[in-house]
Amino acid sequence: MSRPENIILGFIALASLALAISACETEQQLPACSDGIGCVDVAPKEPVRIGILQAVSGKVAPLGWDQIRGIELAVDGRGGKILGHSIALQMEDTGCTAEGGANAALKIIANPQTVAILGTTCSAAAATASKAMSDAGLTMVSGNNSAPFLTSIHGERAPNWQPGYFRTTSNEEYSGKAAALYAFSGLGLRKAATVNDGDIYTKGLTGGFEQEFQRLGGEIVLSTSVAKGEREMGPVLQAVLNTGAQILFFPLFQPEGNYIVFQAASTPGFENIALMSDGALIESSFIESVNEKGKGLYFVGPTRPSGPLVDALVKEYISRYNTPPPTSYFLNAYDAACLLLDAIQKVAVRSQDGSLRIGRQALRSILYATVGFKGVSGDLTCNEFGDCASPAFNVLHLDDPNSGIEGLQSNIVYTYAPGNGTPSNDTP
Amino acid sequence: MGFRDSMRRAFGNMSITVKFGLGIGLLLSLIVMVAATGWISMEFVRKAQESIEKSTEIQRLVLDMDRRMEKARRLHGDFHLQHPRIGLAKAHELYAQPSVRETAQVIKISNALRNLISQTMVGEELQRSHTDLNLYLSSAKRFADTSIQSVELATELAAPEWGLEPRMDNLLHALGKETAGIQKFDRLYEQIRSLTQDYRITRERHVMQSAFNAAFSLRDAALNDPNGDEGRKARIKELLDEYTNVAGRILDAETSIKAKFNDFALQSAAASAVSATLVKLADEEVGNARAKIERAHAMALLIMAAITLAGLLAATGIAVFLNKSITRRVVLLTQSAMEFQKGSLDAPTVREGMDELSRLNDAFAAMAARITQLIVNLEQEVGQRTSELGESERRFRLLFEHSSNGVVILDTVGDGKDFLLKDINRAGETIDGVKREQLRGRRVTECLPSMVEKGMLEAIESVWREGESIRHPITSYSNGALLSWRENHIYKLPTGEIVVVFDDLTAQKQAEIERLNMETKLQRAQKMETVGLLAGGVAHDLNNILSGIVGYPELLLLQIPEDSKLRAPIRAIRESGMRAAAVVADLLTVARGVARAKTTADLNDLVLECMDSPENMKFRMLHAGTECTTELHHEALPIHCSPVHIKKCIMNLVVNATEAVDDGFGRIVVATRQEALDERKAAKLGIQPGEYAVLSVKDNGKGISEEDMEHIFEPFYTKKIMGRSGTGLGLAVVWNSVMEHGGTVEVENSIDGTCFHLFFPISDAAEEVAREDENGGLAGLKGHGERILIVDDEAPQLDIASRMLKILGYDVDCAPSGELAIDYLRANKVDMVLLDMLMYPGINGRQTYERILEIHPGQKAIIVSGFSDSEDVQQAQRLGARGLIKKPYTIEQLGKTLKRALRD
Secondary structure, eight states: OOHHHHHHHHHHHHHHHHHHHHHHOOOOOOOOOOOTTOEEEEOTTOOEEEEEEEOOSSTTHHHHHHHHHHHHHHHHHTTTEETTEEEEEEEEEOTTSHHHHHHHHHHHHTSTTEEEEEEOSSHHHHHHHHHHHHHTTOEEEESSOOOGGGSEETTEEOTTOOTTEEESSOOTHHHHHHHHHIIIIISOOOEEEEEEOSSHHHHHHHHHHHHHHHHHTOEEEEEEEOOTTOOOOHHHHHHHHHHTOSEEEOOOOTTHHHHHHHHHHTSTTGGGSEEEEEGGGOSHHHHHHHGGGGTTOEEEEEOOOOSHHHHHHHHHHHHHHSSOOSSSHHHHHHHHHHHHHHHHHHHOEEOTTSOEEEEHHHHHHHHHTOOSEEETTEEEOOOTTSBOSOOOEEEEEOSOGGGHHHHHHHOEEEEEOGGGSSOSSOOO | OOHHHHHHHHHHHSOHHHHHHHHHHHHHHHHHHHHHHHHHHHHHHHHHHHHHHHHHHHHHHHHHHHHHHHHHHHHHHHHHHHHHHHOHHHHIIIIIHHHHHHHHHHHHHHHHHHHHHHHSOOOHHHHHTHHHHHHHHHHHHHHHHHHHHHHHHHHHHHOTTTSHHHHHHHHHHHHHHHHTTOHHHHHHHHHHHHHHHHHHHHOOHHHHHHHHHHHHHHHHHHHTOTTOOHHHHHHHHHHHHHHHHHHHHHHHHHHHHHHHHHHHHHHHHHHHHHHHHHHHHHHHHHHHHHHHHHHHHHHHHHHHHHHHHHHHHHHHHHHHHHIIIIIHHHHHHHHHHHHHHHTOOOOOOOOOTTSHHHHHHHHHHHHHHHHHHHHHHHHHHHHHHHHHHHHHHHHHHHHHHHOSSEEEEEEEETTTTEEEEEEEOHHHHHHHTOOHHHHTTOBHHHHOHHHHHTTHHHHHHHHHHHOOOEEOOEEEEETTEEEEEEEEEEEEOTTSOEEEEEEEOHHHHHHHHHHHHHHHHHHHHHHHHHHHHHHHHHHHHHHHHHHHHHHHHHHHHHHSOTTOTTHHHHHHHHHHHHHHHHHHHHHHHHHHOOOSOOEEEEHHHHHHHHHHSHHHHHHHHHTTTSEEEEEOOSSOOEEEEOHHHHHHHHHHHHHHHHHHSOTTTOEEEEEEEEEEEOHHHHHHHTSOSEEEEEEEEEEOSOOOOHHHHTTTTSTTOOOSOTTTSOOSOHHHHHHHHHHHTTOEEEEEEETTEEEEEEEEEBOOSOOOOOOOOOOOTGGGGOOOSOEEEEEOSOHHHHHHHHHHHHHTTOEEEEESSHHHHHHHHHHOOOSEEEEESOOSSSOOHHHHHHHHHHHSTTOOEEEEESSSOOHHHHHHHHHTOOEEEESSOOHHHHHHHHHHHHHO
């Protein structure tokens, strides 16, 4: 055979070899998804997508941003990566409303690559967002929601409970109870008026308060609402006056809470009526806003975590954001993020090429199975309703607005921790 | 050695196939590249166009979806705006329901969009927009849910009679009635009503709260009115509680509606952003696709231009390369071949490397050398072959001319219907008695019409058509005799000419027929000789035995009285012996011929003697129904014969004829005539021409079958019934007897009867026709004491002969062998020696006689033989033996023979 023919044959042989080699190079594929509600496959070099639903507009924006910062600190604590994949955070504003939560959730859910959601800030937004999220098979962990309607009431599944919803804050079913206990027993008051803004969070709190207050023998002389965004609080304050209430329990957000305080201060007759709000207003901007007019206000809110971890995290917060945290709720957000990312890390199946498969039900299941997770806000053990934090509430008294949030949070007049037996310090 | 040289050498050594393969392969590769480029660019364009179409479709759907969504929102807003004015039912029909329908369409379109985007080839950005589409879809669904909820809330608020608003109006109306007439109450009522109306205008909750406060004051005032009617108080309280409740529900409902509207705003913002994004992406997609098309066009043009340029260069290079390495050399080779054709045998010089052209060049050169050599050889060969061909032509012309067979060469005219005679050789002229000059160029039908009559023309035509050689003999017979036989062989030459080789084989065929007849006779003779050998061996012994059976009874009859009862049985024994001897004699006649001495006898006399013989008379009496007549020649027919055998022949034929005819109607004629046979007739009969006495025995029976005719003269062949008729020797005896007499037998056979003609040569010798001695009894046979020596190796035979001779009056001596007889004669003299021919052991009769003659020249002797006329018998007769007597013999035969021999 002549040389050119050998060359041609050589080319053919090389081409055949190349074809054979290319045929052998098949991708290492993940096994078929066996998760009950589906999987998220994260390709190599693709990020793990986490949705962030927070209220970043309006008066509650500081709470929302605080949550986001807590989440960012948690993500940064992992170098922005999980299992070698970057963590992509998709932030959506809920506006702290139900409709805002629903629409923001839709934006998150629209991307099927979203593994889970961290949020929301407000329980009202959580009620709609969690339903949309849960229906889509996602998992949501909140570091700020506390409305009982979202998880359980009296040990039973609450109306707005949704599978896959978790929170690292306490169920405020006990928040209203703590407030009522303190008002009835601590302050000796027997007539109380409640004002909510119509959403499930404030209604849950006023409901809890009313129930416990009446159980103790007190009288709820007024149970009314104000509209979100309403500025004129005169009529409702007049109604309070009309009913002869001794205490007004108004677990409102800003600015409605602010208007209550402002207008009550200028309304004759309110000097003898105790005003008690909730954790939504345990926030530096509120204190700064009401200032002296807020003096004497009572707040009921979750106990503030403490300890070296908290201190270190606060220090990091300040270092990063050049401002002290306005509330301590960023700690819960931090814990929520850590809890979720750890769970993802545990359930994710990693293939040789680096791609991940995250079972959606598996993620939920591992979160429900959380026991003694060491969070900065305390040990977290999730129950079947998604409550992961132990209930412990303080009643704070604003003696000196100038001492700021720190002063307020330090001025604990009553602590109610049903999981730990008797209240920790003051007995009402 | 440089790379260039190596490459040049490698290319030089490549085969033309590989060179062409490389060149064409390169061109094909370029063509494939052009095609691939075109195909790829077309594919790009197709995909881009598809992308444009899809993007445009997506854009259209998005816009449609957005438009419908906007319309749904507007309709929904109109519902809330218009239902207080036109009524809830009408607003439902005009706004709410169309809004829901539009929303449903939006959901449908968004679903279709999502499928379209996921299933078609669009850009990655657009592909990723499925997330936005999900959002849009979810928003649309949420709009559907919330809009329905808001409509329900509006209905709950405004439904006639049971709606919250009408109920509140009714309550206020009822409250107004209850408070009417009481100033304080009326003022508070008016406050409540006024605030309620304010709320309806402002939708400010605190206004309603103020109304609640007024209601609280009214209730307080009413309940604390000391003059108040308790019933009225209760009704006012109830109405106020109901009012507070309904108003609170109105507040909640309107809060919810506000939330819904807020929801719509959020949805709208989200959906608008999505639709704007999708439209933008689709625009970008279209732009990208168009850019892609332009790039593909440009790239394709560039690549094609490059490939075309490369192709042109490659084609030029290939053309130059192929021209230099192949075409130019092929042209040179062609020119060399053309020169070669013209006779120039110079070898081409296109040798470069080891490719096929170089090898062809080498082969061409070798071929040129070889052809040069071959031409020389061929010229010599042609000269030689021309000479040989001339020689061959002359040879074949001589063969043609001197062939003993006639040869005619014909050529067709009229499509084989007739032939032109082109040539005929001398033998043909001689055979046909024609002249070549008269026949050449003429049609066969004109010059040889006899060929048409004899079927020759048809045979020639057949050969001309079929090409198969045939033999076509032409014969003619007359009365069964061959008159002429012309043998023709016809065959076709490759030139299409017909050759007829013919010969007159009449004489040859006649000779063949004669030869066949002779062979038949020879075969018969050989057969007869074989039978004779068999019979001869047996006959000697039988005759010796029969000598006793015939001789002793005869001696006894001479001695016993005439009236003795023993005479009849002894005579019967003798007759039986005589019949047995006759059979043996027939056998010997058939086998060895007629052994008796021949005399001249008249055939007519012999016929008459036979017809008058006791034997015939007796036979005729047994077949009285058969008429047997004689038709004898008017003159004597002398023949030299053995009368006994002639009579035997006549008797056998008569007996056969009698048995061949029916007894009731049989007719037998025994005739004689004289016939002169010419040569032809004699040849046909196988005898010599001349005068013959012919004895004919004719019957009117059914004739002899063809099958039997072949065998009738064979010994022991008989169709007669075994035991009733003869031995099968009758006609064999006739045949042999006639043959022994130099004659022949002719048989005429037909279904009307059979006639046997026996031809005997007429005797020329003026001998007196022999007559049987008519001496009466033994007295005339008595001797006179002559001394007779009997020589026989058979003791009984010696005894019988001795006794008979003694009875006849002779002096008898006996010798049991030839040697003893010679010894005896050395010392004695005898008048006659009765000498047996066959003796064993020792010398035979002839040898004995030869030695006796040496002792006594002229010694008379009679030969005694047990069977036929052998060579020894004839030799002995030539030596001087005076008589021959066959065993068994009677005393009378012995006496006559001895008497005749002594007398001679």
